[in-house]
Amino acid sequence: MTFLPKPTLHHPDLPTNALGLTRRDYEGAVSTLCAGCGHDSISAAILRAVFELDIPPHRVAKMSGIGCSSKTPTYFLGTAHGFNSVHGRMPSVATGANLANRDLIYLGVSGDGDSASIGLGQFAHAMRRGVNMTYIVENNGVYGLTKGQFSATSDKGATSKKGVANADSAIDLVGLALQLGATFVGRSFSGDKTQLVPLIKAALRHKGAAFIDCISPCVQFNNHVGSTKSFDYVREHNEAVNMLDFISGREEIVTDYEPGSVEIVAQHDGTLLKLRKLAADYDPHDRVSALGYLQTHSARGEIVTGLLYVDLDAEDLHDHLGTVATPLNALTEAELCPGSAALAKLNASLR
Amino acid sequence: MTAMQRVNDFVVRFANVNGSGSASANRLFAQSILRMGVPATPRNMFPSNIQGLPTWYEVRVSEAGHCGSRGGTDLMVAMNSQTFEKDVEGIEPGGYLLYDDTKPARGLRHDITVLGVPLTDLCNREYSDPRQRQLFKNIVYVGALSALLDIEPAVIEQLIAEQFRAKEKLIPANVKAMHLGRDWTLQNLPCPIGLRIRRSDRVGDRIFIEGNAAAGLGAVYGGATVCAWYPITPSTSLAEGFSRYVKRYRAEPETGRTRAAIVQAEDELAAIGMVIGAGWNGARAFTTTSGPGISLMQEFLGLAYFAEIPSVIFDVQRAGPSTGMPTRTQQCDVMACAYASHGDTKHVLLFPQDPHECFTFGAQAFDLADRLQTPVFVMLDLDIGMNDRLCAPFAWDDSRRMDRGKVMSAEDLDAARDFGRYRDSDGDGITHRTYPGTHPTKGAFFTRGTSRDEYARYTEDGAIYQHNMERLLRKFETAKQMVPCPIRRDAPEGARYGAIYYGSTAPAMDEAVEILDEDGIALDTLRIRAFPFHDDVLRFVAEHDRVFVVEQNRDAQLRTLLVNEGEIDPARLLRVLHYDGTPITARLIVAAIAQAISDAKIVPLRKPAPKVAS
Missing domain, CATH: 3.40.50.920 (Rossmann fold)
Structure with a gap:
C-alpha cells in the first residue's frame, strides 16, 4: 500500500460523463492492499464501469463481508454508503438492503473464502432467490489476511507458497451460480480490463442475480509456480468464449463484424449487449449446455472466461414476492398502519 | 366418595392423539365457556410431533379470572388409549372422567365419577367415511360436555356458524354431531354433573388470541416492512400471523401488490442478516425465532450493536439448552439475549405478559430500535406465544407517529455544518444516521463491525475505541427512560x-x-x-x-x-x-x-x- 495521500486537485480537462462528473468523483479512499494486488485492478474496473454508465455514485450500495476483497469497497465510490458486514454473510445483508429499497444499485464484493467457504450457503441462496444485485467474487484461491491458507476455490493439486499440495476438490462458483439459477453469470480476470469492464457494466444493468467470478491473483501468497491462480497461469490457460461490448442507448452501433460472428441482444432497460463469439460452439443463452461446456473445458485445465450465461427475461426477488414499486423504506405511516378503526373491527372478531 | 361440586371454577383436561383434529374442537369448547361470560384459559401441551404422539389441552375455568395454569385435573376427557391409565391417575379425588366406553375400560378408580359415552359407536353408526368418523368424534364429545357441564347449545351452534362462515356446507354437519353427543348424554347420564358453567359477565370486552399472532399484528401496526425468518417452534406462528395481517392490511389498492416483504431465509443467520441489511437501509425489519436461533445469530447481533443498526427480534422462548424440549415453555434466553455476542454488549429486552402486551410491545419495539439504533428483543415464550389467552382489547392511538429516530435527510445534510455518523452531538449517546442514497455528496459513511472514529473511519486507536464504547453505555442509560417501566x-x-x-x-x-x-x-x-x-x-x-x-x-x-x-x-x-x-x-x-x-x-x-x- 502507499502512504501518499491522493492529491485533491483535478486536472481541468478530465473527461466528464453525462452527469458532468469526472472519474475522480467516483474514487474512494487510498487502498491499503499490497502493491500489485489484483483486487485493486477490479476496484478500478468497477469505478470505470459505474462512471461510464453515468450512475450517480451515491445511488450504489456497496456490500461486502470480511477479507481482503471485502475491504475494497472503501477504495471506490467514496460518496456511496458501504457495508462491511460479517464473514460470509454479505449476501443476506445485501438481500435485506435490497428488500428495503429496490431503487438503489446493489454491488456485492466478496472473496473466495467469504463466498465459497464460510459463506457458501448464503451465496447459494442469494443466487437462487434472484436478488437484484451484482455479485463479484475476487477469486485468488487463498486466504490473504491470515497469510496464505488454501481457500475452497484452490484447485486440487495446486501448491501453496510453502510447497504443500491442496488435497481437496475446488468449488466452482460459476458452475454453482448457473445451477442455482443466477440469471447473469460471467468469469473474468483482474488482469484483463477490456473483458472485465463491459462485463461489470452489463451486470450492473442486469435485473436479477448477476454473478461475476473474477480471478484475481494474490501477489503475496498465490502468485508462484504451482499455483493455478497466478498471473502467469491464468494468462496461459484463459479461454475466452466471447468478447462483450456493453452499449448504452446513446451510443451508435457500428457494424464492423462478420455476419454470424456477433450477436446483439437488448436488455430490459434498453441497453444492448454486443457479443463477439470467440468459441463458435458456445451459446450464452443455454444454461444446460453452458454447464457442460464449462465442465469439459475445466477438465482440460482451461479457465473459461467471458459472458457465460444471460437470461434477458429474468425476474428478481421483488417480482417473486409481489412487493410494491415504492421502496419499502419510503412508505408512509398511512400506508403502513391500519389504524384504530381496523383494530376495533379486529377486536370484535376476537371475542 | 363425595363428587366435586364447583361452579365456574375447575380444570378440564383433554387427552388426545396428536393430529386427530382435536385442537379445533377443544378450542370450540373453551370459546363456548367464554361466550357464556366465564373466563377460561386454554393451554395446549403438545409433543414435537405431527401425528401420533399424545397431546393434552387444558382449560382452566375461573370466574375469578385467574389465567395462570392451576395444575391438577377436575374433569379428564380421556381420548387417548396410550396415556389412559396415567390420565385417569391424574384426576383429583372426587373429580370426573369422561371416556369413550365403546370398549369398556377396566380397573377404574372408585374415588372419581366415571362417565362413559360410546363415542366411536355413535360415530360409526352415523358416518361411513373414516376421516369423518374421526373428526366428528371430537365434536360429539364437545356435545356431551355441553350436557354434562350445562353449556348452552345455542352458544356452540353460534360458534360453529362463525367458524365455518367460509364453508357453509360444514355448519349443519357439525351442529348435528354436537347434538348427537349432547342428546345421547342427556338421555343416558345424569346431567349436569357437579362441575357446571353458569352464565356470568366476567369476560367483559376482553379478546381471545394467541401472543404470537398479537405480536405479528403489533409488527404491522409498528410499521414493519421486512420480515426475514426461519421456521422454528414455537415462533413460527408469529411470522405466519404477520403474513396473515399483511395480506389483510398491506395490499396496495391499485395494484394488489404488497407493502411488505416476507422472506423465509435459509437459516437464522441469514434471517438476522437480512433484518440488519434492511434496518441499515431504512426499513423497519424483524425476525422471529427461539433459543437455537438466538444462539446462531450471536455474531450478527454484535455487529448490529456495534455498528448501531435498528433491528427487532421476537424470541419465543422454549426449554433449552440445545434442542431441549422444543414444545415446552421456559424463560431461559434472558442472559443469551441481554448479553448476546462476544465482546462487551448489552441489549434492550421487552417482556410482554400477555397477547395485549405482545401487540403493544411488538409495535413499540420498532420505535425503540429506530430511536436507539440497536437490536431490540421482544421476549415471548411458548406459554403466551402459542396459547389463546383472554386479554384486554388491542388499542391504538391514531395520533401516534412512528419515531424513526435521528435520521438526516438531504435537506438536513445541506443545512448541517458537519456530519459524523458516530458523533454524539446531543449527549444522549445516540448519534445521527443517514439512509443510503440520500445525498449526492454528503452523509455517506462506511458501516463496519471494526472499530472506527466519529466519522466512521477505520481506526485502531485505543482512546477512540474506548470513547465509543463509553458512548454505547451512555446510550444504554438513555434507553432506561424509553423502555416500558415496571x-x-x-x-x-x-x-x-x-x-x-x-x-x-x-x-x-x-x-x-x-x-x-x-x-x-x-x-x-x-x-x-x-x-x-x-x-x-x-x-x-x-x-x-x-x-x-x-x-x-x-x-x-x-x-x-x-x-x-x-x-x-x-x-x-x-x-x-x-x-x-x-x-x-x-x-x-x-x-x-x-x-x-x-x-x-x-x-x-x-x-x-x-x-x-x-
Missing part, C-alpha cells in the same frame, strides 16, 4: 418482602399474591417489563428486606442480571424457580414463598435467608 403493586399495609417477576409468570403471580394474602402473608410485587432496568427496580429491591425473583428457568437468569447490573447483594434476592417445561402455577409460587418465609423466621437474623428452589 409495574409495582404494594400490599395495602406494605410488606417486608417483595417479589419480582416478568413475562408469562404474571397470571400465576397475580393469583399467588391473592392466596398468600389470604394466608396472612403480605407481598409487594414488581413486574419488570424491560431491560435495561428502570431505577424503580433498584428502589424496589432497596425498600424490601428480601425480594423473591420468580422465573421459569434453572439458573435464575433475571436474578443474575439484577445482581450484575444493579450491584445488588445476591443474598437479598431469593430464587423461586420453575423449569420443567410446564407453565408456572400459583400453587408452586405460594408453596415456595410460604416455605421460605417460615424458614426465615427460625433462622438467626444475621444469617441470610436460604435460597429457595423448586
Whole structure:
C-alpha cells in the first residue's frame, strides 16, 4: 500500500460523463492492499464501469463481508454508503438492503473464502432467490489476511507458497451460480480490463442475480509456480468464449463484424449487449449446455472466461414476492398502519 | 366418595392423539365457556410431533379470572388409549372422567365419577367415511360436555356458524354431531354433573388470541416492512400471523401488490442478516425465532450493536439448552439475549405478559430500535406465544407517529455544518444516521463491525475505541427512560418482602399474591417489563428486606442480571424457580414463598435467608 495521500486537485480537462462528473468523483479512499494486488485492478474496473454508465455514485450500495476483497469497497465510490458486514454473510445483508429499497444499485464484493467457504450457503441462496444485485467474487484461491491458507476455490493439486499440495476438490462458483439459477453469470480476470469492464457494466444493468467470478491473483501468497491462480497461469490457460461490448442507448452501433460472428441482444432497460463469439460452439443463452461446456473445458485445465450465461427475461426477488414499486423504506405511516378503526373491527372478531 | 361440586371454577383436561383434529374442537369448547361470560384459559401441551404422539389441552375455568395454569385435573376427557391409565391417575379425588366406553375400560378408580359415552359407536353408526368418523368424534364429545357441564347449545351452534362462515356446507354437519353427543348424554347420564358453567359477565370486552399472532399484528401496526425468518417452534406462528395481517392490511389498492416483504431465509443467520441489511437501509425489519436461533445469530447481533443498526427480534422462548424440549415453555434466553455476542454488549429486552402486551410491545419495539439504533428483543415464550389467552382489547392511538429516530435527510445534510455518523452531538449517546442514497455528496459513511472514529473511519486507536464504547453505555442509560417501566403493586399495609417477576409468570403471580394474602402473608410485587432496568427496580429491591425473583428457568437468569447490573447483594434476592417445561402455577409460587418465609423466621437474623428452589 502507499502512504501518499491522493492529491485533491483535478486536472481541468478530465473527461466528464453525462452527469458532468469526472472519474475522480467516483474514487474512494487510498487502498491499503499490497502493491500489485489484483483486487485493486477490479476496484478500478468497477469505478470505470459505474462512471461510464453515468450512475450517480451515491445511488450504489456497496456490500461486502470480511477479507481482503471485502475491504475494497472503501477504495471506490467514496460518496456511496458501504457495508462491511460479517464473514460470509454479505449476501443476506445485501438481500435485506435490497428488500428495503429496490431503487438503489446493489454491488456485492466478496472473496473466495467469504463466498465459497464460510459463506457458501448464503451465496447459494442469494443466487437462487434472484436478488437484484451484482455479485463479484475476487477469486485468488487463498486466504490473504491470515497469510496464505488454501481457500475452497484452490484447485486440487495446486501448491501453496510453502510447497504443500491442496488435497481437496475446488468449488466452482460459476458452475454453482448457473445451477442455482443466477440469471447473469460471467468469469473474468483482474488482469484483463477490456473483458472485465463491459462485463461489470452489463451486470450492473442486469435485473436479477448477476454473478461475476473474477480471478484475481494474490501477489503475496498465490502468485508462484504451482499455483493455478497466478498471473502467469491464468494468462496461459484463459479461454475466452466471447468478447462483450456493453452499449448504452446513446451510443451508435457500428457494424464492423462478420455476419454470424456477433450477436446483439437488448436488455430490459434498453441497453444492448454486443457479443463477439470467440468459441463458435458456445451459446450464452443455454444454461444446460453452458454447464457442460464449462465442465469439459475445466477438465482440460482451461479457465473459461467471458459472458457465460444471460437470461434477458429474468425476474428478481421483488417480482417473486409481489412487493410494491415504492421502496419499502419510503412508505408512509398511512400506508403502513391500519389504524384504530381496523383494530376495533379486529377486536370484535376476537371475542 | 363425595363428587366435586364447583361452579365456574375447575380444570378440564383433554387427552388426545396428536393430529386427530382435536385442537379445533377443544378450542370450540373453551370459546363456548367464554361466550357464556366465564373466563377460561386454554393451554395446549403438545409433543414435537405431527401425528401420533399424545397431546393434552387444558382449560382452566375461573370466574375469578385467574389465567395462570392451576395444575391438577377436575374433569379428564380421556381420548387417548396410550396415556389412559396415567390420565385417569391424574384426576383429583372426587373429580370426573369422561371416556369413550365403546370398549369398556377396566380397573377404574372408585374415588372419581366415571362417565362413559360410546363415542366411536355413535360415530360409526352415523358416518361411513373414516376421516369423518374421526373428526366428528371430537365434536360429539364437545356435545356431551355441553350436557354434562350445562353449556348452552345455542352458544356452540353460534360458534360453529362463525367458524365455518367460509364453508357453509360444514355448519349443519357439525351442529348435528354436537347434538348427537349432547342428546345421547342427556338421555343416558345424569346431567349436569357437579362441575357446571353458569352464565356470568366476567369476560367483559376482553379478546381471545394467541401472543404470537398479537405480536405479528403489533409488527404491522409498528410499521414493519421486512420480515426475514426461519421456521422454528414455537415462533413460527408469529411470522405466519404477520403474513396473515399483511395480506389483510398491506395490499396496495391499485395494484394488489404488497407493502411488505416476507422472506423465509435459509437459516437464522441469514434471517438476522437480512433484518440488519434492511434496518441499515431504512426499513423497519424483524425476525422471529427461539433459543437455537438466538444462539446462531450471536455474531450478527454484535455487529448490529456495534455498528448501531435498528433491528427487532421476537424470541419465543422454549426449554433449552440445545434442542431441549422444543414444545415446552421456559424463560431461559434472558442472559443469551441481554448479553448476546462476544465482546462487551448489552441489549434492550421487552417482556410482554400477555397477547395485549405482545401487540403493544411488538409495535413499540420498532420505535425503540429506530430511536436507539440497536437490536431490540421482544421476549415471548411458548406459554403466551402459542396459547389463546383472554386479554384486554388491542388499542391504538391514531395520533401516534412512528419515531424513526435521528435520521438526516438531504435537506438536513445541506443545512448541517458537519456530519459524523458516530458523533454524539446531543449527549444522549445516540448519534445521527443517514439512509443510503440520500445525498449526492454528503452523509455517506462506511458501516463496519471494526472499530472506527466519529466519522466512521477505520481506526485502531485505543482512546477512540474506548470513547465509543463509553458512548454505547451512555446510550444504554438513555434507553432506561424509553423502555416500558415496571409495574409495582404494594400490599395495602406494605410488606417486608417483595417479589419480582416478568413475562408469562404474571397470571400465576397475580393469583399467588391473592392466596398468600389470604394466608396472612403480605407481598409487594414488581413486574419488570424491560431491560435495561428502570431505577424503580433498584428502589424496589432497596425498600424490601428480601425480594423473591420468580422465573421459569434453572439458573435464575433475571436474578443474575439484577445482581450484575444493579450491584445488588445476591443474598437479598431469593430464587423461586420453575423449569420443567410446564407453565408456572400459583400453587408452586405460594408453596415456595410460604416455605421460605417460615424458614426465615427460625433462622438467626444475621444469617441470610436460604435460597429457595423448586
